[in-house]
Amino acid sequence: MQTPAVDAAPVVAIRDVMLHYFSPDRETLALSNISLEVERGEFVAIVGSSGCGKSTLLSLISGLIKPSRGDIFLEGRKVAAPSPRVGYMFQKDTLLEWRSVLDNVLIGAELLGLDKRAARKRAEDLLRRYGLGEFLHSLPHQLSGGMRQRAALARTLCPDPDLLLLDEPFSALDYQTRLALSDEIAAILRTEKKTIILVTHDIGEAISMADRVIVMSRRPGRIKVEHRITYPSAGPERPTPFEARKCPEFASYFQTIWDELDLHEVQ
Amino acid sequence: MASETVVSNVAHPKADAPVKPARSPAYEAYLRSLKRRAYAIQAWQVGLLVAFMILWEVAPRAGWINPMLTSYPSAVARTFMTMLEDGSLLVHTWVTFSETVVGFVGGMVLGIACAVALWWSPFVHRVLDPFIVVVNAMPKIALVPIFYIWLGDVASIYAMAIAVSLFVTIIMLYTGFSAVDPDKIKLVRLFGASRLQVLSKIVLPASVPTMISTLKVNVGLALVGVVVGEFQAAKAGLGYLITYGSQIFQMNLVMTAIVVLAAISSVLFIAIQGLEAYVLRRSGK
Numbered sequence: 335m336q337t338p339a340v341d342a343a344p345v346v347a348i349r350d351v352m353l354h355y356f357s358p359d360r361e362t363l364a365l366s367n368i369s370l371e372v373e374r375g376e377f378v379a380i381v382g383s384s385g386c387g388k389s390t391l392l393s394l395i396s397g398l399i400k401p402s403r404g405d406i407f408l409e410g411r412k413v414a415a416p417s418p419r420v421g422y423m424f425q426k427d428t429l430l431e432w433r434s435v436l437d438n439v440l441i442g443a444e445l446l447g448l449d450k451r452a453a454r455k456r457a458e459d460l461l462r463r464y465g466l467g468e469f470l471h472s473l474p475h476q477l478s479g480g481m482r483q484r485a486a487l488a489r490t491l492c493p494d495p496d497l498l499l500l501d502e503p504f505s506a507l508d509y510q511t512r513l514a515l516s517d518e519i520a521a522i523l524r525t526e527k528k529t530i531i532l533v534t535h536d537i538g539e540a541i542s543m544a545d546r547v548i549v550m551s552r553r554p555g556r557i558k559v560e561h562r563i564t565y566p567s568a569g570p571e572r573p574t575p576f577e578a579r580k581c582p583e584f585a586s587y588f589q590t591i592w593d594e595l596d597l598h599e600v601q
Numbered sequence: 602m603a604s605e606t607v608v609s610n611v612a613h614p615k616a617d618a619p620v621k622p623a624r625s626p627a628y629e630a631y632l633r634s635l636k637r638r639a640y641a642i643q644a645w646q647v648g649l650l651v652a653f654m655i656l657w658e659v660a661p662r663a664g665w666i667n668p669m670l671t672s673y674p675s676a677v678a679r680t681f682m683t684m685l686e687d688g689s690l691l692v693h694t695w696v697t698f699s700e701t702v703v704g705f706v707g708g709m710v711l712g713i714a715c716a717v718a719l720w721w722s723p724f725v726h727r728v729l730d731p732f733i734v735v736v737n738a739m740p741k742i743a744l745v746p747i748f749y750i751w752l753g754d755v756a757s758i759y760a761m762a763i764a765v766s767l768f769v770t771i772i773m774l775y776t777g778f779s780a781v782d783p784d785k786i787k788l789v790r791l792f793g794a795s796r797l798q799v800l801s802k803i804v805l806p807a808s809v810p811t812m813i814s815t816l817k818v819n820v821g822l823a824l825v826g827v828v829v830g831e832f833q834a835a836k837a838g839l840g841y842l843i844t845y846g847s848q849i850f851q852m853n854l855v856m857t858a859i860v861v862l863a864a865i866s867s868v869l870f871i872a873i874q875g876l877e878a879y880v881l882r883r884s885g886k
Contacts, residue, residue, distance in 0.1 A: 396791055416791045428784045432806045432883065441802070445792035473883065493792075 343410035345497055345529040346372040346395060351404035353390060364390050366554040368404070372497075372529060377520075379532045379540035382550030383595060388533045391555070392499045395531065396420055408497065418446045421495035421528075423503040427486040429474035435461065435485050436470040442493040453492060460488040464522075480511040487519060491526065498523065500532040504539065516543060517576045524572075537595070541587040542575035549594045559594055563587060672852035677860065680853035694861050696838040697827055701865065704762020705823035709816060711763060712770025719771070720778040720804065721796065737768035741826070745833045758830035758838075765826035766819040773818070777811030778804050813877045820869045828862065839865075 353365040364387040372378050382388045393399045394406055397413045397420075406413045408420070429438050436457055443453030461470055464484040466477075474482055483503065490498065503519075504512040520543050523530055534540050540547045541563050548560045565573050565581045578584055624632075654674050661668035684690035719726040741764045748757035748764075785803050794802065831840025839858040846854030 398787065398790060416793050418793065420791075422788075422791045424784050424788070426782075426784060428782065428788050430785065430803070430806070432809065441789065442792045445789060445794050445798060445802070 343407070344371040345374050345376075345409055346370070346531070347407040347410075348391075348395070349405050349407070351394065351401040351406060353387070353394065353399075354402045363554040365394075365401075366556050368555070368557060370548065370557065372531060374496075374529055375527055376546065377523070377530045377532070377544045378546045378548060379534060379544035380548045380550060381534055381537055381540045381591060381595065382555065383552055384535055386550045386552050387555030388550055389501050392422070392501050392531065392533055395497075396422055396499055418442075418493055419496045421490040421493070421498045423486060423490045423498065423500045425502045426506050427474075427479075427482040429482055429485060429489075431474050434471045434473060435466060435477070438474065438485060439489045439492050442489060446493055448493060456494070457488065457492050460491055461485065464488055464518075479507050480515050483507060483515060484518075487522070491522075496529060498528050498530045500530060502534050502536075503532075505534070505536070512539075513576060517574050520575050537588055537591050538579060538584075539575075541584060541591065542578040547587070547591065549591055552596065561587060561591070669850065670852065672856050676853050677856045680857045681860070684857065690857070690861070693837055693839055693842050693858070694865070696835075697824075697831065697840065697862070698865055700758050700762060700827045700830075700838065701820075701823050701869070704759055704827055705766055705816070705819045707759065708763045708766035708770055708819055708823060709812070712767050712774060712815070713812070715767075715771045716774035716778060717800065719775050720800070726775070733768055733771060737772055741765045742829050745829055748830070749834045754834040754836065757834050758827055761830035762823040762826035766822040769822065770815050770819060773815045774808065774811060777808045777815075781807045809880055810877075813873065813880055817870070817873050817877065820873060821866060824862070824866050824869075 348368055348370040351365060351368045352363070355362040355364050368391065370378075380388045380391065390399070394401055395408075395413065397406075397416045400414075408417060429435075430441070433441070436454075439457040439461060440453055442448075443450065443457070458467075458470060461467060464487065466481060466485060466488070469477060469481070469485075474485070477485065483506075486503075504516055507515060516539060530544075532540065532544060541561075544563055546560060546562050549558045550556065551558045563583075565578055565583050567581050567583060568577060573581060657671065658673050658675060660666050661671055661673050681690065719729065741761070744764060745757070745761060748760045751757070752760055781804050785807065786799055789799055789802055827838070828840035828843070831838040832844050835841040839862050842858040843855050846852070846858065
């Protein structure tokens, strides 16, 4: 963020995207007129109530589905299929229970045809850094929930993507683990200088982690408003998510976004 | 079991190094009661078997039932030993055993191939689904005479063993394939996986437990197919012994064949149970 972008194009550019879903009995407009740019190194969070199409937006950016109208560009190139430069993290850890932790982390390299030795070294390195060094050859069921999600993070980071799409990656964890892990992951991602788009329905998670929060309306999903998140009271450095939750700005952002989400209309 | 409440403080097996805690007296007592119960169950099982054998031996000798119809364990044992000594029992057993193994392996391989084809093309699945359901519901045994006419005495037995298990295999496996976590498929597609890679990296390995439970069902079914096929067509095998024995009214022979059949099915079933335990242990279930 502080450093000017190396190339002029934003990492992600979404231009006038619409998405329709068809089913035999109806046609649903899931996303309407979405335009959004994400700069290199930026951490953007998208919040919205469930069913607003925020996860769909991630599928569109990843190239798994195509918009009905409009275009999506990754570093200036139109998205047509999944790209190895994009990493995706799921709500569940989706570890493959028949593979060791190490082999789970290596599945990306395996499918992308990356150099095996280098990938293995990087995978072991990542797992050691995340405190899983003793569990390289364990099976996923031998790990706790937080450890499994860290293994999933290592799997996402192993092919060294530039852009990370996080689809509510903490929501399956219990509250304490979630707070601890979001601190850890925020630190990891900031030191790795990745560009990140986090989708969540947890307002606190969004404003404690992201530089920018985008609020989506209910279906058809539109961008309602966006906020640049800063914590002047915490000093010049960005506070960790846990510290950010204690800043006075946190409460006021929370209140504002809470009101914008119209959650009280939900039955 | 009241003792369970006392020892609810079970150490969590996850992540921690396995430290063996000292056993409390209550826990020791609980373990002893478990062991006692296990012995009691085994004793009853053996006792029931022995009681049945005694009744079977005594009832014909006492004239309560006609020995021509039931034979006795001692006579069956004598037939068994004679046939074991002249080698004929091993020949017949081997014939049936190998037909069964070929049948269920064949049914499994064909079934996997068909289920993969249906998974590959949802359109083909939609087209064929009602036919598979109907054929599966039909009693395949009815096809024995037709298979005999079409395929002759040897091939018709294999065909029967496969026919009995094939359709239920297809249905079970296809259901298993469709139940694979869609997020796991999305995961590999995000890494650019082709449909073949989705199959080989996710769908097939995720379905190994389904394959084993299918195998478990199939062992019994294949044996049924083989024996029924042998009734009609064979010149060897345990099914042939049963028909032959009943035609010449040699109950000793019939009973011997049935005992060996029970042994074969137990051996196969236990083997697959062992495989299942191994696989489930690996996947932590």
